[in-house]
Amino acid sequence: MSGIKARLNAISAVINYKPAHAPLNFHETKPTDVFGSNVFSEIVMKERLPKEVFKSLKKTIDQGQKLDPTIADVVANAMKDWAIEKGATHFTHVFYPLTGQTAEKHDAFLVPDGKGSAVAEFSGKMLIQGEPDASSFPSGGLRSTFEARGYTAWDVTSPAFLLENPNGTFLCIPTAFLSWTGEALDKKTPLLRASQTLNKQAKRVLKLFGTKTTLPVVSYAGPEQEYFLIDRNFVFSRPDLLIAGRTLFGAKPAKGQEFEDQYFGVIPRRVLSFMMEVENQLFKLGVPVKTRHNEVAPSQFEIAPIYEQSNLATDHNQLVMTTMRSVAKRYGMICLLHEKPFAGINGSGKHLNYSIGNAELGSLFDPGETPHKNAQFLVFCAAAIRALHKYSTLLRATVATPSNDHRLGANEAPPAIMSMYLGEQLTDVFEQIKKGGAKGSKQKGVMTVGVDTLPPLPMDPGDRNRTSPFAFTGNRFEFRAVGSSQSIAGPQVALNSMMSEALDYIATELEKAKAKGVKLNDAVQTVLQKIMKDHDAIIFNGDNYSEAWHKEAAKRGLPNLKTTPEALPVLTSKPVVDLFTKYGVFSEAELKSREEIYLEQYNKTLLTEANLMVRMARTIIFPAAMRYQGELASTCTALKGIGHDFKMTTLEDVTAKLRSLQESVSKLEKLLDHSSASTHAEAKYLCDKVLPGMADVRSWADALEAVVADDLWALPSYQEMLFIR
């Protein structure tokens, strides 16, 4: 299909758009009835399980106690009955392999009974453990092929749910995915491990403050998901969007986002219909989506849920992504989750709002009202300061993907330099602590921990620094470097582990002081002062996008790992291996496998894109430009034939650009004819040599797009993709 045809189809799709279904009727069906209706929730379990079984299960869910395997059969039976009553025919263990995607393998409930009929079967064993043929999932050397099986293990803390399809319904059971030797092959297992260790260390600190709670301390996540929606017709004639999820070519449109007329603007009708259906489906699955709005770039939007416990928030974010992808198609659109689908236009991220606490304590990053509560808050905040300063490169590595490389530091997202925004007041408090006397001897104007109350800290969103990678926002931190297509598990595994180390350090110092008879307030003052002296270089309240900050950060010794090949080796660096092995989150082998897998993914992505680029340049762009060149040449000949004397500037211009395009494509092809000694060497090569080669090809193709006759150009333009909706 030519670009022109795609354009006409897209225009007709917009003009003739009619909702495919009867409108969602929230007058007859209350959203409160819809919410969670497809979840095997606490309410359903309470209704359907014997009291003792329910109690035991609830202990595992709420208190993190070990699952009693003897109850599995009863739970499985109740789950099966519930699912079948609601129309399910199959069940699947859902797991989250290291590709960052969601994986599932369906099995029917029905089994033949040997008498020519069939019965529904679902045992405790089938609930607890599955054995998907896992040999095609990346294991980074953790599994040799002769023992290629992995197994999935039921995650009781994330409820089972039903997914509806026009042709049937199936039961989904969230699971962890491991090798037979117990190594994590997924994103969920380490998150569960890191949450456990966080609870342990946080509890030690709380105990010193005499703060009691019956619940574990957990981490919370509220991911703000950005995405693009474009008409599906365009994608069919853009192999780059189809294969790579981003445009490899495309001249800058006459209008981009500079008018700033899109942000929070009126949402187009078809898009709004899409959003409403996405929300309706997510409500059924118990995903508490809350906010929808237009984003900065044309055709860019955001969906944000109410924050939940990390593990659940992570599973739910995966559901948000898969639901948006599938619903968009039904509305004639494609949902692009790529971090940078369009060059020169803002990309998409996923701000990860992060806090720790529990239902009884609230957020431990919330200042509180008494000097005592303030002191406890300052300790948790200081732990975050130490954690980010000590492990900034680790956090950077968790967002290192080929697609996110296009976004970080591009004046729309924070740079690769990690720093913390605390706001002026809180920074001032910590500065005072740094200067203040350890014995609590109060100097004038200097705050004494545990005696004075904090000044009221502003929580006004208008006030916030939008350029910081890691910003304090009143009762939580907002990590802004996460990519839109990424699983949020990785960053949270790192955050929980880093926080564990810092809380462990603080608890140990305070326990030592206590044993020596030092008063808590004095001990806290001493440890906070030490943390500030060692780690305050990480605090920066200014403009993270500025050149001045890059210089200043270098002076402060803050690392700046600009690209994925620079960032990923951090995963196997000594401090990181020590951190994760000490707290039982990853073994060294697991870390090595992850580094290897992520590097491989980087290489595969870049190679695919580069090959696609060569193909598109040769088969789509070059022919279009050459046809135009031919037209110009015949016009020139004709004009000369009737005696016109003129300079053939356009023809010469097109000819020169065509030649440059051809040269740059040949150069890129030569660059691709190459092999490297290791995965890492290959990644570096692709990053340092092939990416610039690709940029060169693109610059000539885009220059041609700006001069070649529009009716000859086969690729839909930025203009039409971004503004026809």
Ligand code: ADP
């Ligand atoms: P903004 O765009 O102004 O940053 P949004 O309302 O779009 O804010 O998103 C804020 C996100 O932070 C929401 O998902 C919200 O539920 C979440 N959030 C609020 N409080 C906490 C908290 N204590 N811990 C983690 N996430 C939180």
Ligand code: MG
């Ligand atoms: Mg938002």
